[in-house]
Amino acid sequence: MRPSLPPTSRASGRCARSTTLIRGGRHMALYLGIDLSTQGVKAELIDPENPAAGSGGFAVGFGADLPQYGAPEGFVPDPDPLVRAADPAMWLDAFDLLFARMRDAGAPLGEVAGISGSAQQHATVCLRECFPRVLGNLDPGKTLAEQLVPCLSRRFSPIWMDRSTARECRELEARFGDRLRRETGSPAVERFAGPQIRKFAKEAPEAYRDTAAIHLASSFFCSVLCGAPSPVDYGDGAGMNLLNLRTLVWDGEIAAFTALGLPGRLPRAVPSATIAGGLSGYFEKYGFRAGTPVAVWSGDNPGSLIGVGAGEPGIAVVSLGTSDTFFAAMRSFHTDPDGYGHVFGDPAGGFMSLICFSNGSLAREAVRKECGLSYEAFDRVTPVPESEHLLLPYFVPESTPLVLEPGAEYGFDWASAPAEERVRALLESQILSMRLHSAWQNEAFRRIRVTGGASKSAALRRIIADVFQSEVETIAVSNSAGLGAALRAANAIGGIPFDMLYGRFCAPVSVTRPDPARKARYDRMLEAYRQLEAGRSGTAAARLR
Numbered sequence: 001m002r003p004s005l006p007p008t009s010r011a012s013g014r015c016a017r018s019t020t021l022i023r024g025g026r027h028m029a030l031y032l033g034i035d036l037s038t039q040g041v042k043a044e045l046i047d048p049e050n051p052a053a054g055s056g057g058f059a060v061g062f063g064a065d066l067p068q069y070g071a072p073e074g075f076v077p078d079p080d081p082l083v084r085a086a087d088p089a090m091w092l093d094a095f096d097l098l099f100a101r102m103r104d105a106g107a108p109l110g111e112v113a114g115i116s117g118s119a120q121q122h123a124t125v126c127l128r129e130c131f132p133r134v135l136g137n138l139d140p141g142k143t144l145a146e147q148l149v150p151c152l153s154r155r156f157s158p159i160w161m162d163r164s165t166a167r168e169c170r171e172l173e174a175r176f177g178d179r180l181r182r183e184t185g186s187p188a189v190e191r192f193a194g195p196q197i198r199k200f201a202k203e204a205p206e207a208y209r210d211t212a213a214i215h216l217a218s219s220f221f222c223s224v225l226c227g228a229p230s231p232v233d234y235g236d237g238a239g240m241n242l243l244n245l246r247t248l249v250w251d252g253e254i255a256a257f258t259a260l261g262l263p264g265r266l267p268r269a270v271p272s273a274t275i276a277g278g279l280s281g282y283f284e285k286y287g288f289r290a291g292t293p294v295a296v297w298s299g300d301n302p303g304s305l306i307g308v309g310a311g312e313p314g315i316a317v318v319s320l321g322t323s324d325t326f327f328a329a330m331r332s333f334h335t336d337p338d339g340y341g342h343v344f345g346d347p348a349g350g351f352m353s354l355i356c357f358s359n360g361s362l363a364r365e366a367v368r369k370e371c372g373l374s375y376e377a378f379d380r381v382t383p384v385p386e387s388e389h390l391l392l393p394y395f396v397p398e399s400t401p402l403v404l405e406p407g408a409e410y411g412f413d414w415a416s417a418p419a420e421e422r423v424r425a426l427l428e429s430q431i432l433s434m435r436l437h438s439a440w441q442n443e444a445f446r447r448i449r450v451t452g453g454a455s456k457s458a459a460l461r462r463i464i465a466d467v468f469q470s471e472v473e474t475i476a477v478s479n480s481a482g483l484g485a486a487l488r489a490a491n492a493i494g495g496i497p498f499d500m501l502y503g504r505f506c507a508p509v510s511v512t513r514p515d516p517a518r519k520a521r522y523d524r525m526l527e528a529y530r531q532l533e534a535g536r537s538g539t540a541a542a543r544l545r
């Protein structure tokens with residue numbers, strides 16, 4: 001059994017466990033998976049022939065390790081809660097730091113046979129014409145940031161938390177109506193790349209003219225590894241409002257309307273098992289072999305679908321990272337009539353659903369601090385009271401349902417409630433919202449796999465099991481996006497079938513069984529939550545109509 005990443009992994013360096021992959025020994029072929037998330041970059045190194053031997057995982061936290069960027073939560077603080085951007089220079093420095101740490105810890109990077117990765121979804125990186133030339137001539141004597149920042153035509157990248165494109169979404173909806181949802185898998189969505197690019201082209205036309213290529217964070221980092229521009233995979237590409245999921249090519253009409261000349265600025269869209277290229281010689285300084293095959297990167301949620309072993313329909317996944325997401329491989333392509341759910345490419349083939357709640361760990365963090373609790377205490381107090389208190393947990397702008405003006409709304413006397421009641425109300429409300437807004441999938445999932453930082457919380461796992469009346473399973477590695485990237489590399493490059501990899505790396509290590517006695521309670525609370533949400537001014541039950 002592989003132990004999970006200890007909580008310290010976020011802060012810095014290598015996790016406490018040190019295993020055989022670091023201590024030495026011969027390996028047939030190792031695969032490396034990297035995940036660039038909102039708050040840090042993490043890596044998982046696996047040996048498919050010896051799944052018990054882990055690297056322990058490596059991590060760089062933007063706040064703790066790169067404080068000079070002033071982005072403690074991974075984005076540049078902005079007084080406007082709708083504006084959220086990150087500095088690609090910080091991401092690039094984190095990459096150099098991550099690989100240096102792996103080399104210094106003795107990770108056998110020379111034995112890596114294949115690499116892939118994933119990134120937080122929707123973030124765009126805009127690049128000048130010089131990008132391919134600079135990439136092809138990276139100087140190992142300099143840092144990635146020193147060399148690549150001059151290629152940026154937009155200095156900061158809007159990330160998935162940005163909600164400043166309501167106008168552009170309205171324009172896209174007015175032009176294409178329901179075709180957007182039916183063919184790109186989602187209505188126009190504020191955080192998606194298309195509306196973000198439209199806003200950029202309108203507000204900074206010169207910088208847009210100076211832009212030769214627009215990458216997602218995933219295809220940007222795949223390009224950096226390969227030393228040449230990389231395609232976008234269907235998993236992450238579907239989060240742009242630009243990819244036609246019926247034809248699996250960029251929708252020329254939608255792209256041309258989004259911004260003049262956009263079709264010529266987009267990388268190719270390809271299946272997730274595509275080999276993007278060979279590793280750039282720049283990375284030899286960390287001990288890698290130049291030319292090591294790199295499989296295209298994906299989004300962190302599609303990557304996690306693979307990392308928890310749920311690439312086939314039947315198991316739902318709840319990822320409790322900075323955002324909370326609920327997703328599952330789909331049996332058939334269908335879209336959410338309310339417009340909150342999305343359809344992305346499943347890296348194992350076919351499609352996956354996804355619903356994103358922006359008030360995931362950020363909301364839990366806000367309440368935890370307000371109550372002055374540690375996470376251990378937070379976890380201990382939650383199962384105690386059986387009160388049926390609810391709140392709308394909009395501590396930051398919310399995607400599901402769409403809430404642009406943040407402000408939590410309480411269905412009970414919040415100020416005088418004891419800390420444990422507040423915490424329980426928050427966690428139950430978050431999971432009830434998840435049940436409410438995932439119903440469009442029309443599938444009763446009997447098994448849910450949980451992942452992400454907050455999946456360590458036994459209280460949250462209990463609430464998920466009881467609210468959904470499903471078994472809730474964990475796997476050993478909580479960095480499922482990083483593990484998913486390593487598994488994708490082993491599949492695409494090593495030719496190892498996913499079901500074999502799932503069997504070796506994704507077996508459940510804990511199961512929380514639902515308590516049937518709580519079913520009636522949560523059915524009742526779901527109805528009460530629906531009414532609380534419907535009664536809030538400025539919160540639409542459906543994005544569309």
Ligand SMILES: Nc1ncnc2c1ncn2[C@@H]1O[C@H](COP(=O)(O)OP(=O)(O)O)[C@@H](O)[C@H]1O
Binds near residue numbers: 038040323362365456
């Ligand atoms: N024991 C815990 N209980 C609840 N939340 C936790 C716990 N440990 C960590 N977290 C939360 O996990 C979050 C990070 O999760 P992670 O999956 O690493 O995020 P991301 O991939 O989005 O950067 C932190 O914001 C923190 O609030």
Ligand SMILES: O=C(CO)[C@@H](O)[C@H](O)COP(=O)(O)O
Binds near residue numbers: 037300321324
């Ligand atoms: O916007 C979405 C999904 O559509 C987010 O889930 C991002 O992909 C960020 O992921 P985390 O950093 O929270 O894992």
